[in-house]
Amino acid sequence: MDIILAVIIGTVFGFVLQRIGAADPDKIIGMLRLTDLHLMRTIFAGIGISSALLFIGMMAGIIDPGHLSVKSMYTGVIFGGMLLGLGWALSGFCPGTGVVALGTGRIDALFFILGGLGGAAVYMMMYGGLKSTFLMQKLFGGKATLVVTAKSTAILDMSWSPWIAIGIGIMMLIVAKLLPEKIR
Amino acid sequence: MYWNWFKGGSALGIAFLLAVVLVKPIGVSTQFVILDGIIGDTLDNTLVVEDKTAKKGYSSSNAYLNKSGGKYAKSVAHPLNYSFVFVLSMVFGGLLGKIFQGESSSGKVKQIPEVHQRRFGNNPVMRGLITFAGGFIVLFGARLAGGCTSGHMMSGMMQTSISGYLFALAAFAVAVPTAIIIYKK
Numbered sequence: 160m161d162i163i164l165a166v167i168i169g170t171v172f173g174f175v176l177q178r179i180g181a182a183d184p185d186k187i188i189g190m191l192r193l194t195d196l197h198l199m200r201t202i203f204a205g206i207g208i209s210s211a212l213l214f215i216g217m218m219a220g221i222i223d224p225g226h227l228s229v230k231s232m233y234t235g236v237i238f239g240g241m242l243l244g245l246g247w248a249l250s251g252f253c254p255g256t257g258v259v260a261l262g263t264g265r266i267d268a269l270f271f272i273l274g275g276l277g278g279a280a281v282y283m284m285m286y287g288g289l290k291s292t293f294l295m296q297k298l299f300g301g302k303a304t305l306v307v308t309a310k311s312t313a314i315l316d317m318s319w320s321p322w323i324a325i326g327i328g329i330m331m332l333i334v335a336k337l338l339p340e341k342i343r
Numbered sequence: 344m345y346w347n348w349f350k351g352g353s354a355l356g357i358a359f360l361l362a363v364v365l366v367k368p369i370g371v372s373t374q375f376v377i378l379d380g381i382i383g384d385t386l387d388n389t390l391v392v393e394d395k396t397a398k399k400g401y402s403s404s405n406a407y408l409n410k411s412g413g414k415y416a417k418s419v420a421h422p423l424n425y426s427f428v429f430v431l432s433m434v435f436g437g438l439l440g441k442i443f444q445g446e447s448s449s450g451k452v453k454q455i456p457e458v459h460q461r462r463f464g465n466n467p468v469m470r471g472l473i474t475f476a477g478g479f480i481v482l483f484g485a486r487l488a489g490g491c492t493s494g495h496m497m498s499g500m501m502q503t504s505i506s507g508y509l510f511a512l513a514a515f516a517v518a519v520p521t522a523i524i525i526y527k528k
Contacts, residue, residue, distance in 0.1 A: 161425040164425070165429040168365065169429035170432045170433070170436040171361070172433055173433035173435065173440065174436040175355055179355060180344075185453075191522035204349060204351070205352045205356040208360075209360045210500065210501045213502070216360075226363050229504045230504055232506040235489065236495070237509060238487060239483075239484040239489070240495070241484070242483060243481050243484035243491060244514035246477040249525065250473060251477075252478065253492040253493075254371040254375065255371040259436065260437060262433070262434035265454060266471070267456075267471060267474040268474070270471040270478065271475065273475060274479040276379055276482070278479035278480060278481065279372075279376050279485075281483060282486040282487060283380075283405055286405075298505075303505040304502055304504050324503050335352060340348075
């Protein structure tokens with residue numbers, strides 16, 4: 160059953176990433192140069208809609224919070240995020256969109272994935288030495304969220320704080336609406 | 344050609360929601376490690392071994408594959424698991440998306456991005472080198488961060504994870520100036 164869901168949701172996700180232009184390096188680099196904000200609007204809307212519906216669904220008891228999975232916060236998140244940003248701007252791909260772009264027949268995506276396998280392999284070999292350094296130092300107590308969820312420690316530890324998540328979601332949707340499509 | 348922001352954003356949001364409702368939040372970058380592990384284990388079959396004392400039933404001589412009770416080691420030993428098949432299916436999804444797009448340019452793939460051509464010319468070798476280097480940095484960074492644009496930024500911010508917000512800030516803080524400097528006309 161899990162494998163069938165993997166095929167269905169993976170295919171849908173790949174299809175959507177292609178149709179919104181996220182697997183097109185011109186669109187990614189256009190967004191990062193702040194000249195073409197179409198993808199920025201799409202991403203803001205996507206996070207806003209999914210987050211608002213997720214918290215509404217959990218409050219209404221329709222969505223099982225058991226499938227949530229919050230990633231830990233540690234120093235390496237910041238440094239790793241900065242490195243990812245550098246390579247993302249350079250190539251116009253991130254891990255997911257590189258995989259999707261390969262499916263569309265892009266040769267440059269194949270090179271991105273080969274480079275990615277190399278980068279991941281080097282990290283695997285360095286991990287033994289890195290795991291007791293400051294890079295793995297937990298921050299905010301590790302699995303932290305802004306609002307209360309079943310799977311994390313909340314910064315805003317009040318029972319009504321999921322309303323804030325719904326508010327943030329709606330705000331992101333409004334930001335997406337207000338952002339201009341092209342700037343320069 | 345591409346969906347407008349609202350249609351695209353709704354589809355993207357529903358994909359992320361569907362995943363967390365039915366199975367678990369979407370993530371991609373871990374599977375690069377799993378594929379590395381599969382390749383490594385093919386070359387040297389002592390990399391991942393069955394181990395009844397390990398929490399997940401497998402252990403590895405590599406510290407990263409061995410972490411969390413051999414969680415990644417188990418995925419390497421059994422590639423037909425949800426997360427790996429999910430990422431393989433994304434390749435197929437991309438192909439379907441391209442087919443259904445019905446481009447006016449007869450569906451021909453634009454192999455070298457226009458921003459790249461303006462800055463570096465239309466030599467495919469140069470583009471290959473840049474994407475290889477970019478991929479290397481992106482995946483090293485994603486593994487150090489414990490997630491990528493999908494896992495940290497989208498799935499994370501959807502759940503209001505602190506790691507998701509700070510990852511997104513760090514990534515954009517470097518990506519925006521880098522893109523402006525490298526790809527200025």
